[in-house]
Amino acid sequence: MASTPPPRTFHVKSFGCQMNVYDGERMAELLTAQGMTAADERGDADLVVLNTCHIREKATEKVYSDIGRLRRDDGTSPLIAVAGCVAQAEGEEIMVRAPSVKVVVGPQAYHRLPEMVAQAAAGTRSTETDMPAEAKFAALPRRRKSGPSAFLTVQEGCDKFCTYCVVPYTRGAEISRPFADLVDEAQALVEGGAREITLLGQNVNAWAGEDARGRKAGLAELAEELAKFPELARIRYTTSHPADMTDALIEAHGSNPKLMPFLHLPVQSGNDRVLKAMNRSHTADSYLRLLERVRAVRPDIAISGDFIVGFPGETEAEFGDTLRIIDAVGYALAFSFKYSPRPGTPAATMDGHVPAEVMDERLQRLQAALNRDQLAFNHSSVGRRCSVLVERRGKREGQWLGKSPWLQSVHFIGEAAVGDLVTVDLIEAGPNSLAGTLVSA
Ligand code: SAH
Ligand code: SF4
Ligand code: F3S
Numbered sequence: 420m421a422s423t424p425p426p427r428t429f430h431v432k433s434f435g436c437q438m439n440v441y442d443g444e445r446m447a448e449l450l451t452a453q454g455m456t457a458a459d460e461r462g463d464a465d466l467v468v469l470n471t472c473h474i475r476e477k478a479t480e481k482v483y484s485d486i487g488r489l490r491r492d493d494g495t496s497p498l499i500a501v502a503g504c505v506a507q508a509e510g511e512e513i514m515v516r517a518p519s520v521k522v523v524v525g526p527q528a529y530h531r532l533p534e535m536v537a538q539a540a541a542g543t544r545s546t547e548t549d550m551p552a553e554a555k556f557a558a559l560p561r562r563r564k565s566g567p568s569a570f571l572t573v574q575e576g577c578d579k580f581c582t583y584c585v586v587p588y589t590r591g592a593e594i595s596r597p598f599a600d601l602v603d604e605a606q607a608l609v610e611g612g613a614r615e616i617t618l619l620g621q622n623v624n625a626w627a628g629e630d631a632r633g634r635k636a637g638l639a640e641l642a643e644e645l646a647k648f649p650e651l652a653r654i655r656y657t658t659s660h661p662a663d664m665t666d667a668l669i670e671a672h673g674s675n676p677k678l679m680p681f682l683h684l685p686v687q688s689g690n691d692r693v694l695k696a697m698n699r700s701h702t703a704d705s706y707l708r709l710l711e712r713v714r715a716v717r718p719d720i721a722i723s724g725d726f727i728v729g730f731p732g733e734t735e736a737e738f739g740d741t742l743r744i745i746d747a748v749g750y751a752l753a754f755s756f757k758y759s760p761r762p763g764t765p766a767a768t769m770d771g772h773v774p775a776e777v778m779d780e781r782l783q784r785l786q787a788a789l790n791r792d793q794l795a796f797n798h799s800s801v802g803r804r805c806s807v808l809v810e811r812r813g814k815r816e817g818q819w820l821g822k823s824p825w826l827q828s829v830h831f832i833g834e835a836a837v838g839d840l841v842t843v844d845l846i847e848a849g850p851n852s853l854a855g856t857l858v859s860a
Contacts (some may be wrong), residue, residue, distance in 0.1 A: 422542040426465030426498050428458040434481065437657065438619050439503055439526075441570040445559050446502065446529050452560045452827045453533045466536060471505035473585050475759040479505050486517045498522075498539055502529055506591035508762075510546050520544075526590055527551055527575075530558035550591040552576065562604060565807055566713045567838040568822070573601050573641065574620030579660060579685075582698045582765040583727065584757060586621050593621075593712025598636055598644070607643050612837055615653035615822075616645065616678075622655045624663040639671035646677040652840050653808060653824070656765040657683045658725075661701040664709055673716030680717050681751075681826045684710070685725035689744030690737040693730050696769070703744050710748060721751035721796065721825040728785055729758040730777035732771035738781050745788045751796040751825060753789040757782050790850060795849035797827060804858065806834055807831070809839045822823035825851070833857035 429450045433443035446468055447457060472478045490496050493589035500522035501513055507525035514523055521539035524532055535545050554577045576591045577584075584739055605616055618718050620626055623638065630644065631634045642654050654677045661684060671678055688694050689703045701709075713720055726741060745753075757778040760767040767806035773781075800823070807821040807829045815830045823845070830852060831843050843855035 421719065423498065424465075425453060425537060425540045428456050428464045429466040430458050430464035432485070433470040434445065434478060435474060435503065437570055437617065438572055438575070438621070439470050439472055439574050441619055442526060442529060443468075443690075444570070446470065446532055448560055448562065448799050449530065449533055450536075464497055464562070467498045468501065468532070471501060472504035473504035473508045473589050473631035473761070475756060475761075476766055477759075479509065480685050482513075483517065486519060490519070498536065500524060500532065500536065500539075502526070502532070504585065506587060510548050514546060516542065522546075523548070527555055530555045532737060552591070552594050556600065558597055560681050562607040563611050565608045565613040567613065567810055568617065568799060569608045569611075570619050571601065571604055571608065571616050572596070572619045573656075574623050574626040574637075577621040578616050578625075579622060579662075579696040579700070580698055582696065582769070583730065585761045588763060590621055593625055595628050598641065601628075601641060602644055605648065605651070609648045609650050612838060614840060616651060618642070618654070618656040620656075621658065622660045624659040624668055625663065637665055637667055638711070639665070639667035639675070642671055642675055642678055646675055651677065652806075653677060653679050654669045655679050655681060655754040656825075659684050661686070661699075661706050661709055662715075668712050669779055669820070672713060672720060676831065679824050679826070680719055680720040681723065681824070682713060683723040683725075683752075686744060686748075687725060687727050688730065688733070688737070688741050690733075690740035691735050693733055693740075695732060696732065697766070698728075702774065703740065707744070707747060712729060719825075722748055723752040723826075724748070724750050724754075724756040726753060726757065726789075727758050728781040729773035731758070731766055731769035731773065733758075733773055733781075741785065742788055745785070745792065748788060749796065750792050751827075754795060755782060755789060777843040794848070794850045796825075797850070797853055800825065800845050800853060801825065801848050803845050805843060805845065806840050807838055807843045807855065809835050810843060811837060819853055828852040829855045831855040831857050 431443045432449050433439045473483045496519040499520045501526045506523045510523040521544045522535045523546040527550045529546040566740045576593045578593045626638050628636050691702045809821040813820045819835045842858040845853050845855050847854040
């Protein structure tokens with residue numbers, strides 16, 4: 420491979436979950452620390468990092484089509500690096516299938532991106548998919564700038580091995596970052612402008628550490644410590660697993676006023692046989708009882724979920740149980756997916772794969788129910804007075820967009836600035852947003 424001048428501009432494109440967004444930001448910070456500049460249009464960047472997701476089939480195909488689309492009219496391509504979970508799972512295949520890709524770097528090894536890019540410019544392609552994540556975090560530069568709402572990865576990897584899921588393979592075993600490191604990163608984010616921090620983990624509520632005095636700490640204690648930053652107004656966390664929802668964390672929703680009244684707690688299915696086949700370690704009933712306890716301490720909490728339709732062997736009656744659990748919970752927000760067989764996962768070789776038309780039809784019914792509930796939740800918020808964290812300008816003159824405590828998008832007209840926490844009366848609801856009037860800045 421011929422050598423090229425070292426890249427001066429870069430673009431990072433992230434697919435997939437919020438942790439990938441976080442990783443993308445950290446990669447951009449690393450490259451900036453090397454003296455490179457972020458380019459807006461990725462067609463013009465010397466280096467393009469595709470930060471990929473492997474969770475469902477189409478995501479992988481998207482990566483290959485993106486690689487193709489990066490080819491310029493004159494037949495050349497920017498220097499392409501593939502990062503993220505597809506890099507981890509299919510790095511070798513990518514190197515073979517896509518000669519324009521010069522760097523493949525897994526989610527736990529991206530601290531090595533700058534040196535790999537330099538090697539690639541000098542003519543050597545390389546792949547790095549080492550685990551685990553500790554070395555990466557230690558090697559990343561201190562954070563400087565932040566928008567009003569920031570992500571902070573506290574826990575990475577997954578030991579749950581749900582039978583449909585690739586994450587335990589692409590992200591590795593569960594690790595928790597040390598308490599002190601997280602407080603330090605949160606401080607940097609707050610100093611850089613963050614008013615809200617969302618703590619991230621594949622199983623964020625499995626986070627465990629020790630506080631400054633050597634006492635055992637969980638997510639509740641971590642959130643309590645972060646709440647001490649006066650400029651930090653809001654703390655969120657995602658994604659939680661029902662099995663790791665501790666008493667302390669539930670209590671924290673009643674006692675920590677900065678912990679927002681929102682809980683993303685995926686159930687996946689409402690049927691116990693399917694849940695068992697998924698290796699979910701909870702039943703429909705234990706999940707509902709858990710939510711009862713959370714609602715007892717925080718009655719206004721918004722519940723959000725993930726659902727999979729058409730898991731192998733799912734019958735019409737079993738799917739009906741999923742519709743029933745939706746009715747029982749009343750989700751404020753939800754993400755739903757057709758089951759997608761992933762190579763190397765136990766479910767991929769199970770019997771009873773559900774035909775595509777059946778999955779389509781179930782997904783439609785599921786989403787109709789979820790949309791109905793999301794609209795109902797938004798309608799139930801009309802009349803509330805709440806805080807809104809202003810994130811950006813709206814399309815209309817004088818209009819601003821932000822988030823309510825319940826993670827709803829809210830728009831209003833008036834004097835404000837990005838990063839303000841304003842008080843708004845919610846006056847009108849739609850399926851995806853609410854209109855408010857400004858009470859005070
Ligand atoms: N750690 C998180 C997120 C996992 S991925 C959690 O446990 O919820 C996000 C969602 O993608 C999952 O909750 C699940 O609903 C969905 N998902 C994962 N693997 C899938 C697959 N093979 N097919 C369809 N949906 C899947
Ligand atoms: Fe995947 Fe299950 Fe782990 Fe979530 S808990 S990342 S769905 S294996
Ligand atoms: Fe996708 Fe990896 Fe996140 S597979 S959902 S980017 S952990």
